[in-house]
Amino acid sequence: MAKANGPTEPERPDGVVLSEEQKRRRRARSIAIASVLGFLVLLFYVVTIVKLGPNVLNRPL
């Protein structure tokens, strides 16, 4: 908002602005969480196959 008697201030963005370091850490955390979730999906899939047993692949076509 420009003042009545003085130079105009540059507009400041709304909300919190993160520094580069904070952005880097946030990205690292996001990648870590995504990796863990992906690993969990894989784990559940593999364990399901294991629990079904070897005959899961033996089915008449």
Next chain:
Amino acid sequence: MSDVSVSMDKGPATADLAEGMASPGDFIALLKPRVMSLVVFTALVGLVRAPDHVHPVIAFTALLCIAVGAGAAGALNMWWDADIDAVMSRTRRRPIPSGRVTPREALAFGLTLSCFSVGVLGLLVNVLSAALLAFTIFFYVVIYTMWLKRSTPQNIVIGGAAGAFPPMVAWAAASGSVGMESLLLVAIIFFWTPPHFWALALFRAEDYARAGVPMLPVTAGADETRRQILLYTLFLAPLAVSPSLFGYAGLGYGIVATVTGVGMVWLAYQVYRTRTGDAAVKAARRLFGFSILYLFLLFATLLVGAFVPGI
């Protein structure tokens, strides 16, 4: 700490800027990785020595859940003990006292991992091991951390049971039951815990006193602590040989347990005898260091013995 800067709008939606600053490494530090590695190792021994064969993928899943559960308990311990950790030189660089992780983040992290580790263990392995893991986490966090640690000099004696449970949890994961041998493994770790931690407390007594933690050297004095260390070690040494005597382990284990047990008793006696000056500190440090090697050798021999007959 790295230099970070944030520009703020003075509006109503200002976030808590202390949060969201941690890196994944800071969260991993919350899990107490060194404690986790010991838990995984002792659990592995319980897993391979269980009588029933378990599929390697299921075994891996069980070990992973036990490790994560132990880490979650460690994170919750750090959350509760952040005030003590800030005062003690040994722990003031931990993530919460050093400001890298907020208490709220640590609590959420610990609770999430606790629930996930128990849930996944129950779904993918069996309910008994999940129940035992849940009890282990509860015992360590609520019974030891929140209650015993600040209220009694017997804190690590009773609370040490939590550190002893992993082989039994892994045994239950493999066999669906709790066997006599797994209870022996629990007993060995249980009676190893007091001489191990009291040796540490002997040369960290000032730290614990400053933090107000009633460790035995602080409440009963160093001499009584030395006496208790010797008594527990005299009980521990033959207990550690007992798997061989009961037929659960072979002669090789019996020899290793006897020789290392003699070493433990000798070092505990040196701690009992040497009460003043630098020699007393050195004796306590030697016992503390050897106690780690002692437990490792016992369990490593049991691990080898699961694959090599006669050991």
